[in-house]
Structure formats: C-alpha cells, structure tokens
Amino acid sequence: MRKYLSSLLLLILALSLVACGPGPASKDPDNDQPGDGSTDTPEEVSVEEQTLIDQDGIVIKATRLDSSWLGPELKVYIENNTDKAFTVQTRNSSVNGFMLEPVFSCDVMPGKKATGAITFAADDLEACGIDTITDLEFSFYIFNADSWNVILESDIIHVKTSAANSHKQVYNSAGVILFDTEDITIVYQGMSEDPLGLAANLYIENNSNEGITLEAMNTSVNGFMIEPAFICDVMPGKRALDTLLFYLDELDACGIEKITEIELNFHIINLETWDTIIDTEKIKIEVD
Structure with a gap:
C-alpha cells in the first residue's frame, strides 16, 4: 500500500x-532539455x-x-x-x-x-x-x-543503464519469515510510524512465472478486527517492499496505543486472471 x-x-x-510538455519544434528528441x-x-x-x-x-x-x-x-x-x-x-x-x-x-x-x-x-x-x-x-x-x-x-x-554490467543490486530479505514456498516469500521487517497510522513492513519476493497480487484477510490487531490498507502487485521474478498500514483513528477507537500482535491470512491471486493461487493459513506476527 x-x-x-x-x-x-x-x-x-x-x-x-x-508533467508533460509540448513536443519540440524539431523531431530530434535531444531538443528535450535537462531538468x-x-x-x-x-x-x-x-x-x-x-x-x-x-x-x-x-x-x-x-x-x-x-x-x-x-x-x-x-x-x-x-x-x-x-x-x-x-x-x-x-x-x-x-x-x-x-x-x-x-x-x-x-x-x-x-x-x-x-x-x-x-x-x-x-x-x-x-x-x-x-x-x-x-x-x-x-x-x-x-x-x-x-x-x-x-x-x-x-x-x-x-x-x-550504463551500470547494468558493472553493478549488482543487493536485496535485504532479513526479518521474520511469515510465508515461504519455492515461488513466494513474505518477510516481516519490523514496524514503522506513518503520518496516517502504524505500519508493519513487509518484504515480498515472487520467484514464480506469473504476476501476483497479495491482499490481507481476517486481520486482527491485539485481538481487535482491524483491516489494514494493503494490496501489493509483484511481477514475476521481482521483489517489493510494502506495508500493512493500520489507520490511527481505527487504532484509537479500539484503545490501541501500541501494536503487540497481528494475526492475518494472505490471499494471493494471479495478477491477470484473478484466479486464487493460495490462501495462507493464519499467520501471527509478534511485535517487539
């Protein structure tokens, strides 16, 4: 999200x-000026x-x-x-x-x-x-x-780019593994504050040959049912950093000042067909 x-x-x-300017008088793309x-x-x-x-x-x-x-x-x-x-x-x-x-x-x-x-x-x-x-x-x-x-x-x-053959990207997948198969990995990487609420940080890796969409289902925080703002698309062979965002007004309504526990299921579907790939079992995140 x-x-x-x-x-x-x-x-x-x-x-x-x-955001998008008029074209140059010449058809030469180099007439476009640097920012x-x-x-x-x-x-x-x-x-x-x-x-x-x-x-x-x-x-x-x-x-x-x-x-x-x-x-x-x-x-x-x-x-x-x-x-x-x-x-x-x-x-x-x-x-x-x-x-x-x-x-x-x-x-x-x-x-x-x-x-x-x-x-x-x-x-x-x-x-x-x-x-x-x-x-x-x-x-x-x-x-x-x-x-x-x-x-x-x-x-x-x-x-x-000119660095394609000389630089190798490093991926930080450290954290608590929530779900892990040959095709899809989801890792919890701690909490962070957001202007709109509190967020659980996720690292998601898609090693399958199809694009996927992840949604959070049946989510509870400290025992209260609270649905986070979360939907994440990941193309084949790609990774994503995203968050389960819990809005402050919903947390306040439940009297939650600090998140100690999150429970949820991930609903994972094919990005194109919307066919269900898997509904995970209940996952519990213990927040330090």
Missing part, C-alpha cells in the same frame, strides 16, 4: 509542475537513446536518464500520429528488480508531439537500498483521452 500512497503524494506534487532540480540520480548513470514503442501511429522514445527534485527520471519523447487524443501512463514498473510505481501521465493531441519524464521517488529508491540504477522495467498503458477506451497495452519494456 505504501507505494500507492507515495505515488499519490508525488502525483499531487508533480501536477503543480509540468534543473537539485536531487541527483543515486549514482550518475546514463541510458542510450532508444525507441520503446513504434506501433499504430504511436512512437515513444527514451532519450536519457536525468534527475529532478523528486528523484531520477527517464526522459521520453512521444509522437501521436493518430487521429485521436491519447493519454500515456506506465504500469508494472520496477527498478533493479524492486516494484516501484513512478509518477508519469502524458496527454498528446492528434498529430502532436510531447516530452515527459517517468519519475521515481528518491525516498523509494533509498528504502530499497538502490544507490545505482542498473535497469528499469515497465509497460505502457495508452488510452483514449476522451472515452478512456484502451488503445494499447504494451509488453514489459526493458531499459538498461
């Missing part, structure tokens, strides 16, 4: 700026200019990896050679194998061009221990700006 709240906050902040933000890319790396989509009158190119006050951003150049206005967004995004939701939405009118930036929050990268970006993965979701009808859902796109 943390990634959704973080993305919502970032989106609100980003909307106060220019002047003060936040550096975790370690200076670069990407080669490359075409990501060239289909049905839609062209999207990655031009470079830049930095902004929010965090690193992949600059993109978009052409709309169709007769309909469309909106371009990203789905199923990851950085160095961690599921991270960027800020990105770009409207392009028929026959026009635009430049935009797929921005990843510096705080999210730091939480995942990412100090050098080696690879970005995401899919494009393109829909009619007026009717919202889907125009194109791309396959997963891979963008490698």
